[in-house]
Amino acid sequence: MNYNKANLPEEYRWASDDELKRRIAAKRKEYGDKLVILTHHYQRIEIVEFHDYLGDSYALARDASRQKNAEHIIFCGVRFMAEAADILTAPYQKVYLANPTAGCPMADMAPTRAVYDSWDVIESVLGKDSVIPISYMNSSAELKAFTGKNGGLICTSSNADAAFDWVKSKGRKLFFFPDQHLGRNTANKKGIPKDKIVMYNPTKENGGLTSDELKRAEVILWQGHCHVHTNFKPEHVAKMRKDYPGVKVVVHPECTEDVVALADSVGSTAHIVKYVEQAPAGSVIAIGTEINLVHRLAVTMPDKKIMSLGGDYCAICSNMFRTSLNDLCFTIENFDKAELVQVPGNIAVDAKLALERMLEVGR
Ligand code: SF4
Numbered sequence: 001m002n003y004n005k006a007n008l009p010e011e012y013r014w015a016s017d018d019e020l021k022r023r024i025a026a027k028r029k030e031y032g033d034k035l036v037i038l039t040h041h042y043q044r045i046e047i048v049e050f051h052d053y054l055g056d057s058y059a060l061a062r063d064a065s066r067q068k069n070a071e072h073i074i075f076c077g078v079r080f081m082a083e084a085a086d087i088l089t090a091p092y093q094k095v096y097l098a099n100p101t102a103g104c105p106m107a108d109m110a111p112t113r114a115v116y117d118s119w120d121v122i123e124s125v126l127g128k129d130s131v132i133p134i135s136y137m138n139s140s141a142e143l144k145a146f147t148g149k150n151g152g153l154i155c156t157s158s159n160a161d162a163a164f165d166w167v168k169s170k171g172r173k174l175f176f177f178p179d180q181h182l183g184r185n186t187a188n189k190k191g192i193p194k195d196k197i198v199m200y201n202p203t204k205e206n207g208g209l210t211s212d213e214l215k216r217a218e219v220i221l222w223q224g225h226c227h228v229h230t231n232f233k234p235e236h237v238a239k240m241r242k243d244y245p246g247v248k249v250v251v252h253p254e255c256t257e258d259v260v261a262l263a264d265s266v267g268s269t270a271h272i273v274k275y276v277e278q279a280p281a282g283s284v285i286a287i288g289t290e291i292n293l294v295h296r297l298a299v300t301m302p303d304k305k306i307m308s309l310g311g312d313y314c315a316i317c318s319n320m321f322r323t324s325l326n327d328l329c330f331t332i333e334n335f336d337k338a339e340l341v342q343v344p345g346n347i348a349v350d351a352k353l354a355l356e357r358m359l360e361v362g363r
Contacts, residue, residue, distance in 0.1 A: 012330045017046065020325040024050055027332040035332070036070040038063060038085060040077035041269040042290040042320040045299065047076050047098075047328060056269040057081050057137045058156035062359060064088045064095075074331055075341070076323050078102045082341040083141040084154075087348045088355055095341045098331050099323040104138050106254075109224035110178035112142040114202040118222075119150070121206050122175060125214045131173045134163050137358075138226075139178055141343045141351050148353035155358060157253050157268035160186040162361045175200075177222030181230065185253040185260050187219045199223050228317045229254035232288040236309050237262040240286040249309060250275050251288030259288060269293060279304060291315045 015023075028035060028050065038060045039051035048054060053063040060077070064085035067073060073095045075082035082097040089095060122131055133152035135143050144154055152175075155163035164186050167174045176183035180199055187197045196218040200207035203223075214220070232255050240247050250265040250272055260266050265275050269289060276285055281303040287294045288309040298306040308315055331338045343351065 008326055008330050012326045015326070015329070017325055020329040021046070021049075024325070024329050024332055031072065031332075033069045034071045035074070036067050036072070037074045037076060037328075038081075040081060040320065041273065041293045041296075042317055043076050043323060044292055044321065045296050046325055047323055048296060050328065051076070056156060056158055057084070058158035058268070058358075059270060061085065061088060061137070061156075061355060065359065067093065072096070072335055074098055074328070076328065078104045078319050079341070080104055080107050080138055080140065083343050083351075084137065084144070084355060086341045086343050087141065087144070087351050094335070096331050096335070096338045097341050099327040100339045100341075102319045102322045104319060106178055106224055106226045107138045107140060110139055110143060110222055111202075112140060112146070115143055115146060115177060115222070118200055118202060118207055119146070119175070122200075122214065122220065125211045126173065129172075131175050131220070132167045132170060133175045133177070134160075134167065134183075135177060135354065136160075136179050136182060141347050143177070144351035144354050145347045146350075148350035148355075148357075152354060153357035153361060154354045155361075157182055158270055159358065159361060160253070161189065163358070164190050166357075166361050173218055173220065175220045175222075178224030179226060179254055180221040180223055181225055181256055182253045183219060183221040184257055185255075185266065187221075188257060188260075192218050197221065226254040228290055228315050229288065230256055231313055231315060232256075232259050232309050234258050234262055236288075236311060236313070237286075239311060240307075240309060244284050244286070244305075244307075247284045247286050248279065249286050249288070251309065255288050263288065273297065276301060276304065276306060289315065290317050290320065292317075292320065 036052045039054045061084045065088040076098045082095055086095040133147045133150050135147040135154050137154055137156040198213050198217040199221045201223045229252055237249055249263045251263040253266055276297050284305040286307050286309040294308045
């Protein structure tokens with residue numbers, strides 16, 4: 001069953017926030033450690049209030065894998081995260097996505113068939129066992145399985161560095177999808193020369209690459225991006241520095257390389273949270289990531305001036321924003337009716353290999 005708020009039963013649509021909060025809290029108490037709520041940093045502040053674990057996709061995957069008592073795991077995030085939680089938990093544990101319509105447009109930029117086709121092209125030019133796939137966590141379970149089957153691993157923005165090192169230690173080229181920017185920014189950080197970083201465009205024959213370009217490449221990027229993070233521009237950084245002399249700019253590596261080059265600090269959502277927490281009182285910080293995280297940091301640390309780097313540009317992830325108290329209350333009160341996230345067994349086995357390699361490699 002797919003539904004959004006409009007399709008929730010009447011009593012969930014019209015209940016006040018206070019009532020929904022009361023009911024969610026009562027159910028959490030009733031279930032005790034049989035229930036765990038995993039919540040991503042980009043969720044609305046009123047959803048974050050109910051987390052058992054709050055984190056980025058790396059931390060939440062790790063937290064999911066450690067749950068042994070929980071029979072019910074509610075994910076407040078987007079689909080690929082809940083799929084990873086299902087893959088990493090035992091069959092007796094049931095995983096729900098609080099709003100089952102919450103997806104990730106970036107993950108959708110790497111359709112399974114297109115990635116398999118590109119792999120055929122790459123192997124036909126470079127031969128077998130010359131390239132290792134790295135799939136960003138923001139990808140479908142099918143692509144995680146493809147990655148596991150082909151000796152690769154999953155990475156998040158928290159451990160892309162470690163994933164690159166892991167591939168390098170094996171003396172192989174690297175095929176990175178779907179986010180070109182995280183791939184490029186990590187390759188830049190590793191000092192990989194620009195002419196050894198190429199981009200595979202799935203809409204063009206052979207990805208728009210010649211055999212020579214593929215042979216010369218150390219890193220093959222997929223042409224995907226996050227529409228939230230790529231809207232931050234160098235002009236935003238320039239304006240912040242002009243309006244707030246001394247401002248610190250911290251951005252997520254899904255931003256473009258020209259924005260990353262101008263920032264004071266770059267890192268995952270976990271890195272951004274830590275950066276802001278550790279900044280001294282009175283700091284002025286402009287953040288290039290999703291607005292709900294920026295808003296929450298500003299509210300919880302009023303001794304610092306915390307702003308979105310985008311100024312008037314509202315960097316909202318509408319998919320993350322879909323999860324409401326109404327959804328959470330419906331899910332927690334209706335485990336028998338809420339949609340289960342269930343990755344088919346054959347896909348889950350290979351995907352788990354790639355996810356476990358990620359957890360072994362660490363941050
Ligand atoms: S912020 Fe970007 S990458 Fe993250 S879930 Fe939203 S669309 Fe996907």
